[in-house]
Amino acid sequence: MRLSRFYMPVLKDIPSEAQIVSHRLMLRAGMVRQQGAGIYAWLPLGQRVLNKIANIVREEQNRAGAVEMLMPTIQQADLWRESGRYDDYGKEMLRITDRHEREMLYGPTNEEMITELVRASVKSYRQLPLILYHIQWKFRDEIRPRFGVMRGREFLMKDAYSFDVDEAGARRAYDKMFLAYLNTFARMGLTAVPMRADTGPIGGDLSHEFIILAETGESQVFCDRDLLELAPPGPDLDWDGDLRALVAARTALYAATEEMHDSAKFAAQTPKERQVSARGIEVGHIFYFGDKYSKAMQAMITGPDGQDRPAQMGSYGIGVSRLIGAIIEANHDEAGMIWPEAVAPFGIGLINLRVGDSACDSACAQAYAALTAAGREPLYDDTAERPGAKFSVMDLIGLPKQLIIGPKGLAAGTVEIKDRRSGEREELSLDAALNRLCANG
RNA sequence: CGGAGUAUAGCUCAGCCUGGUAGAGCGCCACGUUCGGGACGUGGAGGUCGUUGGUUCGAAUCCAGCUACUCCGACCA
Numbered sequence: 001m002r003l004s005r006f007y008m009p010v011l012k013d014i015p016s017e018a019q020i021v022s023h024r025l026m027l028r029a030g031m032v033r034q035q036g037a038g039i040y041a042w043l044p045l046g047q048r049v050l051n052k053i054a055n056i057v058r059e060e061q062n063r064a065g066a067v068e069m070l071m072p073t074i075q076q077a078d079l080w081r082e083s084g085r086y087d088d089y090g091k092e093m094l095r096i097t098d099r100h101e102r103e104m105l106y107g108p109t110n111e112e113m114i115t116e117l118v119r120a121s122v123k124s125y126r127q128l129p130l131i132l133y134h135i136q137w138k139f140r141d142e143i144r145p146r147f148g149v150m151r152g153r154e155f156l157m158k159d160a161y162s163f164d165v166d167e168a169g170a171r172r173a174y175d176k177m178f179l180a181y182l183n184t185f186a187r188m189g190l191t192a193v194p195m196r197a198d199t200g201p202i203g204g205d206l207s208h209e210f211i212i213l214a215e216t217g218e219s220q221v222f223c224d225r226d227l228l229e230l231a232p233p234g235p236d237l238d239w240d241g242d243l244r245a246l247v248a249a250r251t252a253l254y255a256a257t258e259e260m261h262d263s264a265k266f267a268a269q270t271p272k273e274r275q276v277s278a279r280g281i282e283v284g285h286i287f288y289f290g291d292k293y294s295k296a297m298q299a300m301i302t303g304p305d306g307q308d309r310p311a312q313m314g315s316y317g318i319g320v321s322r323l324i325g326a327i328i329e330a331n332h333d334e335a336g337m338i339w340p341e342a343v344a345p346f347g348i349g350l351i352n353l354r355v356g357d358s359a360c361d362s363a364c365a366q367a368y369a370a371l372t373a374a375g376r377e378p379l380y381d382d383t384a385e386r387p388g389a390k391f392s393v394m395d396l397i398g399l400p401k402q403l404i405i406g407p408k409g410l411a412a413g414t415v416e417i418k419d420r421r422s423g424e425r426e427e428l429s430l431d432a433a434l435n436r437l438c439a440n441g
Numbered sequence: 442c443g444g445a446g447u448a449u450a451g452c453u454c455a456g457c458c459u460g461g462u463a464g465a466g467c468g469c470c471a472c473g474u475u476c477g478g479g480a481c482g483u484g485g486a487g488g489u490c491g492u493u494g495g496u497u498c499g500a501a502u503c504c505a506g507c508u509a510c511u512c513c514g515a516c517c518a
Contacts, residue, residue: 012467012479013453017511037510091442092517109518143442143516150518157518209518218517285518319518353477388478395478406477416477 001346003381007044009033010393020216022328023148025337029397031324038145038153045397046324048345050156053323054135056187056342057158064180065239066131066160071110071117073137077103079112083296094141106139111293111315114161118311119299125165128301128311131173133160135320150281150325151218160316163294165301170288170312174206175243177286177316178250179233181210184318185283186232188327189340192283193227195255199287206288206314209257214329217279222266223255225274257282281326288314337398338421346379347371348437349399353387353406363405363415363430371403374438378403395420403433 009030017034018024026032031046042050058068074096080086086093086105094106107113114132122130135158145153162173178194185192194208211221213228233246254269256262257280266275293299294310301311331338339345348371352364364380371378379399381390387406394402404416404425414427417436428436 009451011452016447016453019512034510138518140517144512144514146512155518159518282518317518322518386476386478386480388476388480391478393479404477408477 001377001379003379004383006379008397009043010396018148020147020150020325020329021332022150022216022325025328025332025396026148026324029337032149038142038151040149040152040154045345049324049339049343050321052343052345053188053327054156054158054320057135057184057318057320060180060184060187061133061158061160063183063235063239064131064176066133066177066180068134069132070134071107071113071136073107073139075105075107075110075113077105079116080105083112083115083293085112092140092142094139107136108138108140109315109317110134110136110159111161111313112297115293115297115299115311115313118161118163119294119297122163122311123300123302125301125303128163128165129169129173130163131160131176132163133158133316147216147218148325149321150329152321155319156321158318158320162314162316163299163301164312165303165309167290167312170290170314171206172243174286174288174314175247176239177314178208178247179237179243181284181286181316181318182232182250183234183237185210185212188323188343190283190323190327190330191228193221193223193255193280194250195221195223195257195280196251196260197257197285197287198259206286208251208286209282210284210286210318211255211257211280212283212326212330213276213278214281214326215279216329217281219280219282220258220261221256221278221280222258222261222263223276223278224253224270225276227253227255228276281322281329282319283323283326284316284318286314286316288312332398335392336396339398339400341400344400345397346399347376347401348378349394349397349402350378350380351387351390351394351402351404351406352380352382353390353404355382355384357407359410360405360407363410367403367405367415367430367434370434370438376437401437403437405430 011028014024015027018027029045030043032040032042035041077086093108096104098104137154138157139154142153145151164170164173190212192210192212195211197207197209199207254266290312291310294313299311300308302308327343328337331340350364350367352360354360368378368380398420400420402418404418409415413429415430415433416425416427417433418425
């Protein structure tokens, strides 16, 4: 992409509404623009990151055997009356009336709808297990939205729903999602720690929040330092094999959010030097809730014994739009954002320091073509801005690598590669630079 | 939802207290000089001062209502 043809309205002044660093950087870099309290327009740079994240989530869901679909944002109130939640959900639910005075709502979640869809066609245990998911916009009318996209009212979420004939099957679905989440977040360069979460009236131990540690996190969390070092299961995981042990290895160590924290237990279970107390951002939440909806909505499954019983269900959410904020919170410096390779909006920032200089222009054209052909997704700054401005903007948007081409370097036969995270620069010939950059894509 | 604020140019803000024909910086446009870490000069465009009403000879300024947004708290993927 040529920057001169892109739409990336960068701000020099920091908008006053932005309190936390990720929000400020997203506004400054022209990733989002606020349209109302907790409602954001995603500008092209932000949209690219959103897509990168959604694609990673999608790939990992598919790998774990979940099946993608898409449910609507607008739902009928009657569906929610079946589960009793139309009245229970309260003011957080955005209610809408259509022209025929029918009561509708902008979905805050989809348990009712997926239950309705599955009960219509799944009758036998032979059709299970089933994990269905979608990536869709949700709306929750938060009392006080804040922190930019981290706590908006409208947000993009991946929500998956599992259906099984018995609790053992549901636990297996839970374990699959648990492990898929570890891989998903690891691919984004994040260390997400699963922490025991409140299961509400259902009880049991099958609810975990996935927490990213960050100074600006919304809640206090406590965990064993060793959890931060555990490698994710990885793409070669045998999803049909024994998953229980892998999950157990994670859940054996202490990890809890403030609401679930038991300081005596923490002290007893975790040696002093491994006790971590930090702020955390919740980026995922998985939950087993049994027959809560299937019973109320009569989603019955006939078992091998010929008896009907309500499906055993779980739901599994990932805050896709929130993840952008979380990733920035965990990856930035004074100059701007620093994207992990996998979610960067572009792979390489190509800077032409002297547009109009024929040597610079032709070297950049060659680099742009080669990087594009290699799938490195370059963003080519071909604008007439001065070098200083170009450096600042490129640092701000935080692409992992920069290829800097200017008249002085070319006169000496060199171009410069800069690593955004380390700040290291290296001067080498254009060919060598292109070989290097095209290879590690 | 309780408390506290804010609303003036694309952005950040001043002007309001003490009413008298709307300002700065940045950004934008033109020209020139520049050009390896957010350059400089000259000229220019751009605002029914959130909205409705009131007070007044006269309201960005004083008063009231409304709306939106922000912050603190309680609540949350």
